[in-house]
Amino acid sequence: MKIAILGYGNIGKAAEEAIKAAPDMQLAGIYHHNDCLDCIDADVVLVCTPTREMQKFATVLAARGICTVDSFDIHGQIWSLRSSLDAVCQANHAVSILSAGWDPGTDSMVRALLMAMSPKGLTYTNFGPGRSMGHTVAAKAIKGVKNALSMTIPLGTGIHRRMVYIELEDGADFKTVEAAILADDYFAHDETHVIAVDSVDALNNVAHGVNLVRSGVSGETHNQRFEFNMTINNPALTGQVMVSCARAAMRMKERGEFGAKTMIELRPIDLLPGSTEQNIKALV
Amino acid sequence: MKIAILGYGNIGKAAEEAIKAAPDMQLAGIYHHNDCLDCIDADVVLVCTPTREMQKFATVLAARGICTVDSFDIHGQIWSLRSSLDAVCQANHAVSILSAGWDPGTDSMVRALLMAMSPKGLTYTNFGPGRSMGHTVAAKAIKGVKNALSMTIPLGTGIHRRMVYIELEDGADFKTVEAAILADDYFAHDETHVIAVDSVDALNNVAHGVNLVRSGVSGETHNQRFEFNMTINNPALTGQVMVSCARAAMRMKERGEFGAKTMIELRPIDLLPGSTEQNIKALV
Numbered sequence: 001m002k003i004a005i006l007g008y009g010n011i012g013k014a015a016e017e018a019i020k021a022a023p024d025m026q027l028a029g030i031y032h033h034n035d036c037l038d039c040i041d042a043d044v045v046l047v048c049t050p051t052r053e054m055q056k057f058a059t060v061l062a063a064r065g066i067c068t069v070d071s072f073d074i075h076g077q078i079w080s081l082r083s084s085l086d087a088v089c090q091a092n093h094a095v096s097i098l099s100a101g102w103d104p105g106t107d108s109m110v111r112a113l114l115m116a117m118s119p120k121g122l123t124y125t126n127f128g129p130g131r132s133m134g135h136t137v138a139a140k141a142i143k144g145v146k147n148a149l150s151m152t153i154p155l156g157t158g159i160h161r162r163m164v165y166i167e168l169e170d171g172a173d174f175k176t177v178e179a180a181i182l183a184d185d186y187f188a189h190d191e192t193h194v195i196a197v198d199s200v201d202a203l204n205n206v207a208h209g210v211n212l213v214r215s216g217v218s219g220e221t222h223n224q225r226f227e228f229n230m231t232i233n234n235p236a237l238t239g240q241v242m243v244s245c246a247r248a249a250m251r252m253k254e255r256g257e258f259g260a261k262t263m264i265e266l267r268p269i270d271l272l273p274g275s276t277e278q279n280i281k282a283l284v
Numbered sequence: 285m286k287i288a289i290l291g292y293g294n295i296g297k298a299a300e301e302a303i304k305a306a307p308d309m310q311l312a313g314i315y316h317h318n319d320c321l322d323c324i325d326a327d328v329v330l331v332c333t334p335t336r337e338m339q340k341f342a343t344v345l346a347a348r349g350i351c352t353v354d355s356f357d358i359h360g361q362i363w364s365l366r367s368s369l370d371a372v373c374q375a376n377h378a379v380s381i382l383s384a385g386w387d388p389g390t391d392s393m394v395r396a397l398l399m400a401m402s403p404k405g406l407t408y409t410n411f412g413p414g415r416s417m418g419h420t421v422a423a424k425a426i427k428g429v430k431n432a433l434s435m436t437i438p439l440g441t442g443i444h445r446r447m448v449y450i451e452l453e454d455g456a457d458f459k460t461v462e463a464a465i466l467a468d469d470y471f472a473h474d475e476t477h478v479i480a481v482d483s484v485d486a487l488n489n490v491a492h493g494v495n496l497v498r499s500g501v502s503g504e505t506h507n508q509r510f511e512f513n514m515t516i517n518n519p520a521l522t523g524q525v526m527v528s529c530a531r532a533a534m535r536m537k538e539r540g541e542f543g544a545k546t547m548i549e550l551r552p553i554d555l556l557p558g559s560t561e562q563n564i565k566a567l568v
Binding site: 059078083106109111113116117120151170236237262263266268269271274279280284 | 299388517525557
């Protein structure tokens, strides 16, 4: 299958590596966000542009019947994005996999699985410590910010602190920039600290992690305890998950299962190369 | 949806509790393995008989177009079971979910997900300490064994010790019984110790657990580390997973997706009550 990349930042570069490492894929080109979309010839396009720009690209591609995968990461807007793209995909026989990263993404699949294992109870998703790509991009977009790094610090029970390190542009006022960051929807709901530094580059590290815990009830039995941990290179994992989802998109399109889907709507086996028999024998 | 239970041991009883706790299910009856299968009126039957007896029941029910869920747990025989049942299900418009427990089952879904996140690397599934239901049933079936308990002890890197506590029948020879246990396919591949005790009942505890670890490569990035842990009541979790899979079976049948499937072939969202919108908003 031929996979193209649209947008060539951290995630686009990681996706390129994952495509090249896949036994069943061929890189069909790397496109910048201002390239002509009509020139793209691919089975699936990985939309690796910033989250807030991806919908227009995915819509144009789906209208041409081309499958897309994105890692849209604003949790509260996923359902409306899915509703909008689903109609375009259904009408044009395309599959669009939304929010294909690790959260939203693979963590969502783990959360769904834990709900199926213990329908009553509490799940806490604790992120980091690590650099949030979405929050970093959002901070960089604020007027007066030359460079930024947003670190996510887990405080337990799903509560997080955001540590935002910024380099100011010449003449920018720290208090004005700080207020704009604190008012942004990415930061408005968490304890956030903005710190001016001389060099953001000196702090940069794409390590990240999660500690996802659930204590729940199976049937009438309480104290069922579950925990999912990872420590990972963030863009490398996101790029890899997008590439695995490109495979699922192709398989769904081949079966005539058109539409826009989130990862909890995907079969895990569709993410993997190899036959059904090979994967069942190796993994079940 | 109407869900019946066939077989009323540890798992059947746990499944009954999970059905009663489900907001969208009704218990359609509890049947013993020597009851008349033609009398069963249900959308889905949970086959909670011992692993080695389930295939005949699932086959008869699938031939009547009734969906089934089982927790068949002999890993090496799942593919051939699936091949055999799939043909019956396809011909009679039924769905049969195989090996719906926690391993095989939900652990299989986690292993598949970790492969999608880091295609190269090693996964180790470490079980216990805890009572293995499949191994306990296998030990109890050995001639001369009055009662048995098989404990699984994790030794790391997926290596396990089996501690088999047995009460002998009057006149049974320990050495003969021990040799029969050690030769059984359930025990032949692991370090196994057989210990005669006065009372198995005094040792019984259905707690179990898993520590599933993977260190892998995403794209070209090494040292991606993942860990899934749980400590659980074993039959309660197995019964709950079977009940969640009954829901998935119904949804697949309604969509015309007939056949025999393992859990890595299921969409996580199909395991959950509620609408697509509710689940995406709550979990993605």
